[in-house]
Amino acid sequence: MSYQVFARKYRPRTFDDVLGQDHVVVTLRNAIQQNRLAHAYLFVGPRGTGKTSTARIFAKALNCTSGPKIDFDPNEDVCVEIAEGRSLDVLEIDGASNNGVEQVRELRDSVKFAPSRGQFRIYYIDEVHMLSNAAFNALLKTLEEPPPHVKFIFATTEAHKILPTILSRCQRFDLRPIPTQLIADHLLHIAGKEGIDLDQAAAWAIAKGADGGMRDAQSMLDQLVAFCGDRIVEENVLDVFGFTSREKVANLTTALLSRDTPTALSLIQKESESGRDLSQLLGELIGCLRALLVAKLDPAADGEGIPAELWQALLAASAAYESDRILAAIDVFAETESRMKWATNKRLHFELGVIKSIQSLGEFRITDVIKVLNKGISEGGEDFSAAVEVAAMQAAPAPAPAAAPRLEEAKPAAAAPAKPVAKPAAKSKTSALESLGSLIESAPEVSEPIAAPEPPKPEPKAQIVEAPVPKEASADDSFYQDPLVQAALKKFEGKIVGA
Secondary structure, three states: OOOHHHHHHHHOOHHOOOOOOHHHHHHHHHHHOOOOOOOOEEEOOOOOOHHHHHHHHHHHHHHHOOOOOOOOOOOOOHHHHHHHHOOOOEEEEEEOOOHHHHHHHHHHHHHHOOOOOOEEEEEEEEEEOOOHHHHHHHHHHHHHHHOOOEEEEEEEEEHOOOOHHHHHHOOEEEOOOOOOHHHHHHHHHHHHHHOOOHHHHHHHHHHHHHHHOOHHHHHHHHHHHHHHHOEEOOHHHHHHOOOOOHHHHHHHHHHHOOHHHHHHHHHHHHHHOOOOOOHHHHHHHHHHHHHHHHHHHOOOOOOOOOOHHHHHHHHHHHHHOHHHHHHHHHHHHHHHHHHOOOOOOOOHHHHHHHHHHHHHHHHOHHHHEEEEEEEHHHHOHHHHHHHHHHEEEEEEEOOOOOOOOHHHHHHHOOOOOOOOOOOOOHHHHHHHHHHHHHHHHHHOOOOOOOOOOOOOOOOOOOOOOOOOOOEEOOOOOOOOOOHHHHHHHHHOOOOOOOO
């Protein structure tokens, strides 16, 4: 007997064998038990999630001996014929190669014939979205009012391409991507039956690379057996398919959170030179940052497959950042991912994304100043100055650069002498606004910097019309008499003017 690949050998045969689609299986079981069978069904889902297998199992349940029933024997001849695609009552049609009006007319003419063995004549059309609009329209009347012995089952990966008039005549079932852990467990089950020593980390790497598709995972395992033999470890999976290990993803994330740009760029360079898929690495990085963001919002969340020791180290590295910082980094990488999709030099865009994300983690924002003010106001009393400094240290992710020269140092010599600034006798005597002023002076970015006045230019000989001197604001205005405003005026040696 010729060799049979794992994807065909371990195809689900009964409802109990279908993995990860409980919502579909339960509905179909109940429909059979309650005799509430519709005339048209539509299975929608990504590749390798069980659309064709579920359709065949449903056809077996309908046409088995003494059916319809859910506990049929998959080894009886009727079910074997359906599974092998040679049943006269279950016709499997490829929508991509039979998408014309003529083929639909032939189908429409054949629905009048009664089934040969089972109770129903079942038409299964795969990739039904490939039918032309004219073919869909030719099928409408038959689909809406078929003979009692006819059932239609459609399958597609792109439901948005199907006409709404077809969708409204079908019961739609959306098959979901299969969870990674479920795929890994099933691969270990297959390996046990085949006598293969499959490492658990290798099974997880295969399941992660399959991206929710069981058929893809089984095909990858088949390929690894041909490459490695009876012993498969994680390194084999990474070498054959160009995946990146979870340890390297965690190291890259740690370098990103530590704002260690050289280390992060060095990791990307090594992965690129070793032939790894940078798009897959970027997707893993985004997934890791997403897990950290979810952990910020929900402390009970797990690491989504990241080993416990790596996960705890990542949580410790991300403790210095608020959720909005991590969200900004994810936004940067999401934009990078869209650019890398069509770029020839993927490494360049990846490196630029890493640099931008590190810069976004170190930015000092207006929200940080607001948090400082709110923190100081909530503290109150004589400890307001200390509270401002503590809150500023918590808000800023990194030490601020050296402060710019003060305004007094930038004034020309001809200007009036500045008032001497007396050093405070003790830290407790420092006013709240002086501490806030020092914080503002030390900020790395200022939206509207105060420029020093330029030296007076020689007046031209022509007559100069002097601009009207703005009048001073009234002293009795309650806003300008606020102690906070007065302290700021004193700090920056300014005055209030009006139009």
